[in-house]
Amino acid sequence: MSEMAESRIVLHFPKKLLDQPVISTAIQRYHLSFNILRANITQDQEGLMVLGLEGEPQSIEAAVEWMREQGVRVRPLDKDVTRDDARCTHCGACVVVCPTGALALDLDSREVIFDAEQCVACGICVPVCPPRAMSIHF
């Protein structure tokens, strides 16, 4: 039996797939176990999910391929978004565009906190940030 692998992926569900059991079907078909790391509905009413998949590497690949065929946008969570704290002015312009709340205003300190754990590396904040303090690395 080949080695088990774990892989983290970001899934975008278009509106029409929101009520379809895409994930559970994929899991059963390809004998994987999974872990929902984050789930959100984005500003465009799309489903956004970060999933940890566990199983044989070929099965993970096949499951991802199958989900793509169903119309789900799938990408690996292999990008890294960072903030240059020296550039960030804590203006807050990014807060409303971040789909996951990874960038959020602390109501007491009035600082904008960047929580990398919540970030799905969607990149939306990068061009929105006025002093361009956010960057995405591949």
Add this chain to the structure above:
Amino acid sequence: MAKTYEEINAKIRSGDVVVVTAEEMVGIVADLGPAEAAQKIDVVTTGTFGPMCSSGAVINVGHTTPRMKITQAWINDVRVECGLAAVDMYIGATAVAEGDPLNREHPGLFSYGGAHVIHDLVAGHDVRLRAAAYGTDCYPRKELDSWLNIRDLNEAYMLNPRNSYQNYNVAVNQFSDRDIYTYMGVVKKDLGSANYCSAGQLSPLLNDPYQRTIGIGTRIFIGGAQGFVYWQGTQHDPTGERTDGGVPKGGAATLGTIGDLKQMDPRYVVGVSFLGYGVSLALGIGTAIPILDEEMAAFTGVSDADIVAPVTDYSRNYGLNEGAPLRRVSYAELKSGSIELEGRTVPTTPLSSYVRAREIAGELKSWVQSGKFLLTEPVQAFPGPSDSPGFKMFNNRPVEEEGCE
């Protein structure tokens, strides 16, 4: 008992002055009342840090050999104004680098512009000056391509036609079926966000609603240096509606400001790019308000709950000069993270940094405490509610097309 500017300055010199920030003053006035607060407190400092589009810098680059009457110039590919004497130029903050695709691919990035040039100069970075001239008998040179550094300039000062709007709109997107890209940031469709841009209770002009102590000649904090107010800002209009406390319910007063670029700190002079809109300068401004009497104590005791701003649609009404504000909201409500609009809870987002506004008020407080910053009585007051001509919209008198071939 009333205090004079001279008395307060004497206390600053002797180190006996009592200074608090406008944020601290809120609680002091609430606890003691304005009369007692006026006795205890001598100076209240304010601060704001946000995008201020109507900004720019005058520079004199010195004469070249051979001499050149520069008629066109670019710094780091940003066009600068040269309609002045031979080597004087004006760097407009919102000018965008030449070759930028602008909004041809909407929303454009606007990654570099005049504000970034000003920041780079303040930060001591080398910038590249390219210039052209037609050549004259006295100014024969026609071309120039050279590195430039702020230390080599004769003069370099900020000269801003309009800064520090007293109050401002809250932008929402009521009608568009997509997010819109504005100078108020990305405003989300379907009343998806309410974007505001004021330091509220810390903001300079909200703490002196009738500009009793701010006028021509007032010394201020600008970009980390000491500068001055040279005139009322463009679009200055103190004639609008006010709250019971005298605070304007919209735009109102503005400042024309000046300050030495060579003394500034790049932390408070930041080039910013608004997606789909353009370039602006995020600038730090602060004032030190003398607490001359009970009235000034009451004014500077203003809190976010006492200041309201008009919620305005930017997807149609703002651009077309139509419609009325959806409602007025207080800054206390805006700062809670969401506001109620049309029966819905709408998340809010600030565009002006309260953290840095607080930092500026704190910095200025330490300048006053250490005797580095003295107060100035205005040389002349701004036009007030009764003698201001108010604010005019453009008087459009279309030119008949005739004689065109």
